[in-house]
Amino acid sequence: MNLSPYVKWPLDVLAHHRLTIAAVESLEESRHEADDFSTVSLFGLDQSTFRIQINGLREESNQQSMLLLMASIEAVFQVDLHRRVERRLKDRASTALRRYHRRLTGKKRRIEVEGILDEWKSSVAGIAESIGQLKQAIAYRHWLAHGRYWVQHSGLNNPDLLDFWNRWISVEQRIAVDFEFPLQ
Numbered sequence: 001m002n003l004s005p006y007v008k009w010p011l012d013v014l015a016h017h018r019l020t021i022a023a024v025e026s027l028e029e030s031r032h033e034a035d036d037f038s039t040v041s042l043f044g045l046d047q048s049t050f051r052i053q054i055n056g057l058r059e060e061s062n063q064q065s066m067l068l069l070m071a072s073i074e075a076v077f078q079v080d081l082h083r084r085v086e087r088r089l090k091d092r093a094s095t096a097l098r099r100y101h102r103r104l105t106g107k108k109r110r111i112e113v114e115g116i117l118d119e120w121k122s123s124v125a126g127i128a129e130s131i132g133q134l135k136q137a138i139a140y141r142h143w144l145a146h147g148r149y150w151v152q153h154s155g156l157n158n159p160d161l162l163d164f165w166n167r168w169i170s171v172e173q174r175i176a177v178d179f180e181f182p183l184q
Contacts, residue, residue: 001082010072010168017065017161024061028054063144065161070141073134073168074113080182081116093123093179113138120171124178130170137164 008016027042042053084094085101096119104111114135121131139154156163175181 001079001086003079007075008068008072010069010076010165013065013069013072014161014165016068017061020061020065021058024054024057027057062161066137066159066164067141067144069161069164069168070138071145074138076172076182077113077116078111081111083183087183091179093120093175096123117171120175124175127171127174130167130174133167134171137167 042050045053081097081101084097087094088098089095097116100115100119101111104115117131117135117138121128136154136156137159140152140156140159143150143152143154172181
């Protein structure tokens with residue numbers, strides 16, 4: 001599988017998020033340190049309005065980072081699937097994933113991350129709850145990715161990036177106990 005040079009892995013997204021939050025905090029601090037705030041669109045706002053805008057920046061950054069994180073996690077599972085298919089590994093997870101891949105590509109259907117996760121759930125003992133929690137985050141990501149125009153039904157209310165990160169790490173570490181994951 002040829003990977004795009006633009007691929008962002010989960011750790012890249014986490015680093016970007018931390019940098020973005022640091023920039024927002026720096027902007028917030030600059031309000032206290034300088035009278036000349038004319039280079040920023042927040043110039044001239046009273047303290048209350050400024051605080052509302054900064055909190056909005058922080059929240060939107062968190063939402064965008066959650067979207068990017070979940071997209072990068074999906075990429076990890078998709079790349080791993082394709083590598084297992086190409087290498088024809090014989091372990092139970094690789095065999096199940098190859099069968100799943102063959103079943104869907106034969107019908108020219110899209111391979112969705114939820115289906116890949118279901119195959120992992122069948123192959124790894126004790127992972128069902130962690131997979132369920134990650135799928136809940138994926139449902140939230142779908143809501144973010146499609147413009148947030150419907151009432152989201154993931155069951156998550158005001159999640160943050162760290163919650164999504166922990167859901168990912170729980171699944172990744174559990175799979176890695178029994179299998180090389182993700183395949184390099």
